[in-house]
Amino acid sequence: MLDREGFRPNVGIVLLNARNQVFWGKRLRTHSWQFPQGGIKYGETPEQAMFRELHEEVGLRPEHVKVLARTRDWLRYEVPDHYIRRDARGHYKGQKQIWFLLKLLGRDSDMNLRATDHPEFDAWRWNDYWVPLDMVIEFKRDVYQMALTELARFLPRANPHNRYLRAGMRSHQRHEEPSETSSLPPPANPGSRA
Template sequence: MWKNALNDFIVQVSEMLDREGYRPNVGIILCNARNEVFWGKRIREHSWQFPQGGIKRGETPEQAMYRELHEEIGLMPEHVLVLGRTKDWLRYDVPTHWVRREWRGSYRGQKQIWFLLRLIGRDCDVSLRACDHPEFDAWRWNSYWVSLDAVIEFKRRVYEQALNELARFLNADARRAQRAAVPFRTPPPAGLPGKE
């Protein structure tokens, strides 16, 4: 019975791979009002990462992003503002010794669309136990440009690419917020300097 379930799972995964052996996936960079980014600690491991997950058949990257956001860190669409996304897929290869035997030869790695989100909810809205199979057992806020040493080595280049590409949206959001914070100035009454 378990062999049938395993075979069904392998077939499902292989159907999701593109011609080059990459599984479609989304990555999420969630930042707070101080432009710090959310990092989750992989359950029972010493590595930290951004939330990410596979795109299911029939899902758009945006739908997968919202599903993963809820499954991995308990946030709902009303808790976040989408600031931007990567233009194209970013890819990483998974070393062979990390790949299940039954996937070797067909599975190469992940191709990801990355999203930059602003948390408009509160820290207490984050829940690592929103689903039955949690991905993380701890989380923290880090500087946007924190060293990637705590990230598993084969993902670092993609993280760097995503952070670099999405930084422009973070800067644009900061400029919008700054403009919104400038108080409206009413013109001086008639007869005062500066008014004709």
């Protein structure tokens, strides 16, 4: 299902663990790593497609995650011709995606890359939030930059209970310690990414 401009509706998934690291999957039998993503089927909403893809690619169910945010608009990338099947060239240009930010409520052991008969990934790992920008294939980089930047403001604070306690303790101390900073640095130079 393509739109009039040749873009396939698709969802992208940024899955966080408790340390605000992101799930990073290795595509089956390749050396290519990416976020989970997949097409929106006819009649599906983006959220329905996201939950279906989450189960198909990562083995997680809705009760394993909490939806924190989604991108406001479609983010598009074009696929270079040499990655497009010959019979689709001229019609298919690339993907238009709605991206979702999810927090894992379950455990790592809840993930199952073999949840379906057609797995997408054969390995996975946790990465710091911005690392995928340097690792993703070039033609997806701009969309990853836009999605991660838009969704970054919805990142949960790490250990908010502990920060609250420490903040309360500081007010009773004579010499305050330097405040903590986020463990997630912004991209080195967001405007310079190709």
